[in-house]
Amino acid sequence: MLNLEAYKKAFLTYMEDQLPQKEPSNLYEPINYIMELGGKRLRPILVLMSADIFGGGYQKAMDAALAVEIFHNFSLVHDDIMDDAPLRRGHQTVHEKWNTNTGILSGDAMLIKAYQLFENYPVQYFKPLAQLFSKTAIEVCEGQQYDVDFEEREDVQIQDYLKMIEYKTAVLVAAALKMGAILSDAGEEAQHKIYEFGRLLGIAFQIQDDYLDAFGDQAIFGKQIGGDIIENKKTFLYLKARELSDPSSAEQLQHLFTITPEDPSNKIETAKQIFLESGAESATKEKIKNYTEEAFQLLELMDIPEKGKAFLKEFGNNLMNRKM
Numbered sequence: 001m002l003n004l005e006a007y008k009k010a011f012l013t014y015m016e017d018q019l020p021q022k023e024p025s026n027l028y029e030p031i032n033y034i035m036e037l038g039g040k041r042l043r044p045i046l047v048l049m050s051a052d053i054f055g056g057g058y059q060k061a062m063d064a065a066l067a068v069e070i071f072h073n074f075s076l077v078h079d080d081i082m083d084d085a086p087l088r089r090g091h092q093t094v095h096e097k098w099n100t101n102t103g104i105l106s107g108d109a110m111l112i113k114a115y116q117l118f119e120n121y122p123v124q125y126f127k128p129l130a131q132l133f134s135k136t137a138i139e140v141c142e143g144q145q146y147d148v149d150f151e152e153r154e155d156v157q158i159q160d161y162l163k164m165i166e167y168k169t170a171v172l173v174a175a176a177l178k179m180g181a182i183l184s185d186a187g188e189e190a191q192h193k194i195y196e197f198g199r200l201l202g203i204a205f206q207i208q209d210d211y212l213d214a215f216g217d218q219a220i221f222g223k224q225i226g227g228d229i230i231e232n233k234k235t236f237l238y239l240k241a242r243e244l245s246d247p248s249s250a251e252q253l254q255h256l257f258t259i260t261p262e263d264p265s266n267k268i269e270t271a272k273q274i275f276l277e278s279g280a281e282s283a284t285k286e287k288i289k290n291y292t293e294e295a296f297q298l299l300e301l302m303d304i305p306e307k308g309k310a311f312l313k314e315f316g317n318n319l320m321n322r323k324m
Contacts, residue, residue: 030106050180053308067117074110143168170202204291210235226268241280
């Protein structure tokens with residue numbers, strides 16, 4: 001097995017060799033642009049890591065890893081259009097740098113290219129990989145639609161939110177790990193367990209992302225603190241605070257999440273105070289811990305080398321402590 005940085009370096013070398021250099025340039029240049037903007041490359045690393053842990057070798061999994069990363073970036077291109085976002089990773093979004101139509105078309109081409117990469121595998125791998133990818137892709141779309149719907153709904157419950165983040169975030173993490181197992185000829189039980197490990201860790205990661213949005217260190221988190229509060233996002237923190245607060249505080253919080261003041265600083269601080277006083281802040285940290293521990297308990301039941309278990313546990317801890 002390699003270390004995480006070595007997996008990333010090997011993947012980036014492969015990715016750069018595979019990026020399309022052809023006409024029409026206005027279709028392919030935006031694809032190369034978004035793919036080269038950076039990011040942690042967590043999902044492709046998971047594919048490669050899983051293939052090594054299950055004994056298949058990471059080199060065999062490169063096309064699957066690239067498919068996962070292309071799909072992830074395709075979803076970002078279209079999400080940015082839906083959100084009318086000006087920046088992605090500190091640079092212009094594709095639709096801002098080119099235009100909306102180009103963003104839509106280049107994103108469509110990325111989705112097709114992701115599917116094409118599975119054609120490079122023999123039939124015994126192609127079918128299960130394609131089936132998993134199709135299932136995951138539609139779930140990500142469903143998760144995005146739930147997220148959009150929640151902006152207009154006042155009846156969102158915690159179980160609704162958990163389903164949304166499972167589909168929007170966690171299933172792609174889970175699928176990445178399962179792809180490595182498929183390509184290593186792991187049995188059905190092993191494939192199921194590694195998928196569940198990734199799903200649980202992905203949910204924990206997204207809840208933690210919500211938590212850090214309100215209570216993180218901006219220099220470490222890398223995003224504006226309070227962004228979800230400004231955008232009136234119904235996160236776990238918000239929903240738990242509504243559930244735990246006294247009626248007056250719950251009503252105040254609900255009102256805060258209907259307004260968009262020119263200076264949001266007071267709104268952010270008031271919401272954070274309600275999160276703290278209601279106990280939602282500590283309840284959110286406990287939920288993150290519970291999902292992470294459940295993932296690690298499942299990991300201990302897996303029939304893989306102890307070195308692989310330790311590697312996955314280290315990966316999970318680093319993810320939860322934002323060291324990668």
